[in-house]
Amino acid sequence: MPGIPTESTDSQFKSMGSMFNQPNPTSSKPAGDDDSKAPLPKGVVLDKDGKPCRTCTSVASWRALTKQADLNKNTTSSSSSSTANKMTTSTPALAAAATPSPSELPSDCPPDVEQLGRSTWTLLHSMAATYPEKANAEHQDNMRGFLKFFSKLYPCWVCADDFQTWMAHPSGQNQPRLGSRKEFGWWMCEAHNEVNRKLGKKEFDCRLWEERWRTGWKDGRCD
Numbered sequence: 001m002p003g004i005p006t007e008s009t010d011s012q013f014k015s016m017g018s019m020f021n022q023p024n025p026t027s028s029k030p031a032g033d034d035d036s037k038a039p040l041p042k043g044v045v046l047d048k049d050g051k052p053c054r055t056c057t058s059v060a061s062w063r064a065l066t067k068q069a070d071l072n073k074n075t076t077s078s079s080s081s082s083t084a085n086k087m088t089t090s091t092p093a094l095a096a097a098a099t100p101s102p103s104e105l106p107s108d109c110p111p112d113v114e115q116l117g118r119s120t121w122t123l124l125h126s127m128a129a130t131y132p133e134k135a136n137a138e139h140q141d142n143m144r145g146f147l148k149f150f151s152k153l154y155p156c157w158v159c160a161d162d163f164q165t166w167m168a169h170p171s172g173q174n175q176p177r178l179g180s181r182k183e184f185g186w187w188m189c190e191a192h193n194e195v196n197r198k199l200g201k202k203e204f205d206c207r208l209w210e211e212r213w214r215t216g217w218k219d220g221r222c223d
């Protein structure tokens, strides 16, 4: 049976990491150490190891990053080549940089922060939709445990940090409410609205969560 490769195959990320060589966002490295490095395009979030975090970044920002990496590579190689090459501007990287990026990735690419979010909300609201009408103690404990670990392990770490902070509000008002499907579905809707507000999106009317996620809309279009 083939084994798991010992070397990770993330050379693309490694080269991006060194290309931009950003400080670890959680480190206390003094500012100014990286003055010579290119600034990251707007919206690119770094992982805790200092490399770009794809699941924390939108497609648009990710593509700006890969274009910048291509351009940097191109600039480096052309500066060490002939004068004729230096005059050439119609390289694929430059052409790509001038072309607007589609805002959607093909469906078989790793998810960006938005696709990951949509898929995750589908899972979370569906868990609420299939939660017992009245949950016993064991069911409540299981869900509490799930949410605790989910909020630590969610693959967008900045999202996870904010979600944990929201749940742990000192008033206790954001603790998961797990007594029944109605309570839990409403709580999940509030949790989602918290993220909607943070991102400047319209809030969802929580009175409609069951139609959206469990029964389908009253007009019958989901039947």
Ligand SMILES: Cc1cc2nc3c(=O)[nH]c(=O)nc-3n(C[C@H](O)[C@H](O)[C@H](O)COP(=O)(O)OP(=O)(O)OC[C@H]3O[C@@H](n4cnc5c(N)ncnc54)[C@H](O)[C@@H]3O)c2cc1C
Residues within 6 Å of the ligand: 113, 114, 115, 116, 117, 118, 119, 120, 121, 125, 154, 158, 159, 160, 162, 163, 188, 189, 190, 191, 192, 193, 195, 196, 199, 201, 203, 204, 206, 209, 212
């Ligand atoms: C825990 C968590 C934290 C996140 N944190 C961040 C973050 O910090 N930064 C970031 O950029 N992205 C974050 N995301 C992703 C973000 O919430 C969205 O999923 C993403 O921006 C795509 O948004 P969307 O507009 O396609 O719809 P989504 O917000 O993904 O919603 C999907 C569908 O759910 C329905 N819906 C919307 N609001 C509600 C609600 N309140 N209750 C019930 N149904 C609703 C709507 O029909 C909507 O089309 C997070 C996701 C999760 C799961």
